[in-house]
């Protein structure tokens with residue numbers, strides 16, 4: 001029986017239902033089946049044909065990842081799957097155990113933070129499109145991603161899934177991803193709405209922030225996903241927001257999402273994120289996912305029917321929920337001939353590698369040790385268990401059962417062939433984390449095994465021309481369900497790196513992580529450092545191609561790497577992980593570089609930072625337009641001798657703001673590919689939003705007259721050109 005995304009039992013029911021009943025109740029001219037009819041005509045026609053029980057069947061889970069369908073009418077269930085990095089293996093259908101299938105592999109795309117590090121919305125589009133094509137093959141209507149929660153603390157376990165610390169960058173990447181994925185006829189599900197910026201106590205923490213912080217920092221990626229990319233679905237978060245669970249929150253769902261932003265798709269809960277029937281019904285939730293046991297006992301199942309029959313809830317509200325689900329069902333071709341999609345093609349593999357390559361950030365290359373010349377390097381010591389580890393399956397819901405995954409060691413071996421002798425030493429072993437990090441003080445003295453591993457690695461480094469230490473974390477640290485205990489490298493890696501660098505001056509460190517790491521203990525001793533994130537199926541090939549110069553690294557940090565945990569805003573305010581069940585966002589707008597730049601705190605590596613094997617020059621900055629500028633232009637040229645790409649970044653600094661404003665904020669960026677000596681005249685439209693701030697009293701974006709310095713930079717701390725514009729006009733722009 002060809003597996004088309006239905007679970008076996010559904011297929012049997014569906015087949016029986018279809019054959020026996022189809023002829024009796026389907027009339028060929030049913031409008032809902034006619035793809036030439038407008039979407040809402042089809043939705044309303046189908047809605048009019050449903051019984052109460054059939055309507056209810058569409059608004060709560062009927063398996064781990066589906067609704068019910070209506071066999072009587074030949075309407076299939078709505079099928080969904082995680083997640084942001086590819087199509088997850090089949091789960092359940094009624095448990096969290098893998099279904100044990102052999103036809104549910106997928107391409108593991110680079111994780112969200114790696115995608116964000118490309119600073120290239122076209123890469124986001126490519127990732128979404130690739131996943132969308134694979135979702136079609138696997139029979140999915142909705143893919144549960146992208147995750148767009150802001151990196152408020154480097155310790156959030158799910159930072160690896162998300163798009164960094166800046167709302168503008170996260171918005172651009174989210175829009176690209178969703179447009180790519182939905183272009184394939186598969187619905188995206190932007191998550192987790194809203195304020196799910198930590199995993200600690202994620203089901204119960206009550207997130208409290210002021211309105212400016214909400215509108216300027218945490219809403220923008222969701223708003224862009226809905227208003228620009230037209231995302232078909234949104235996933236409510238587990239946490240509370242201002243005392244009300246996100247999945248039952250009238251302010252977040254009914255007011256902001258559906259009224260202010262005009263959202264026409266469906267809002268689903270995170271799995272088990274619903275806590276009451278009335279809360280879900282009146283709070284605007286459309287689809288309850290997850291279950292506390294039997295599906296008919298879901299809050300939006302029998303208890304909702306009972307409430308309707310008692311007149312506690314309106315039929316109108318029910319029909320709106322069902323209509324939203326049917327809209328997504330029909331928009332994703334559930335009733336039409338679906339696009340066929342594709343999976344694990346050479347193109348998908350190339351897409352995965354290209355994104356991983358573009359996401360690699362060159363943090364240091366002081367002696368130009370990189371790129372390595374495979375003709376000159378005859379022996380390489382590859383060190384680190386992360387070099388020989390596959391990560392794609394980890395991290396919980398975003399994990400992928402990949403057709404294959406190339407770790408860094410394998411990528412280097414493949415790239416070099418017999419050109420050089422490669423030795424491998426694990427160097428360290430990251431112990432499984434106990435889930436109560438506080439109960440697990442870090443071992444002061446390394447074990448004898450750890451010492452042996454380290455000694456072996458140092459010896460190997462001594463004997464090689466070049467030592468490559470692949471250091472980092474894993475999905476015990478970068479994971480859903482728990483946060484990191486600190487920003488440190490576990491398992492004595494700092495000591496290992498120091499000793500290897502002392503043994504071999506030609507040492508490269510390749511970091512594999514999904515979030516910032518403390519580097520201060522060895523960064524000065526190592527000539528070259530890359531951040532490669534979790535690069536997915538092709539991650540190791542991407543690392544090798546950058547190390548040997550086949551690709552010139554062009555990634556930029558989507559998040560600040562602080563020198564120490566104590567420098568972070570959440571440490572300063574002691575506002576993480578919350579107290580007495582409440583998480584006060586006391587740092588307000590000052591998240592990430594907004595904090596470090598406003599407080600003049602030097603980071604290890606700043607937001608937007610990333611080096612290249614070539615150099616870029618900037619000049620001839622000019623601004624067009626009277627009063628409010630309309631256009632910014634400048635030249636960016638490749639002043640080195642290698643092809644490369646630069647991400648030019650535009651920050652705006654209000655010179656004398658009347659209200660509290662971060663020192664500077666990212667307002668535009670562009671990735672510019674240049675061959676040696678090539679110059680591009682970069683021209684960017686200037687938007688009023690470059691200068692406005694959100695005013696809760698006016699429920700809009702205020703343009704305040706005054707001086708604004710426009711900064712053009714290679715990173716937030718490497719400003720190459722600047723000019724001050726004198727804005728005379730004032731005004732309020734609608735939200």
Ligand code: GLC
Pocket residue numbers: 082083144191270271397480
């Ligand atoms: C999880 C995650 C969510 C995921 C869902 C289904 O709890 O929070 O991101 O999509 O459940 O696996």
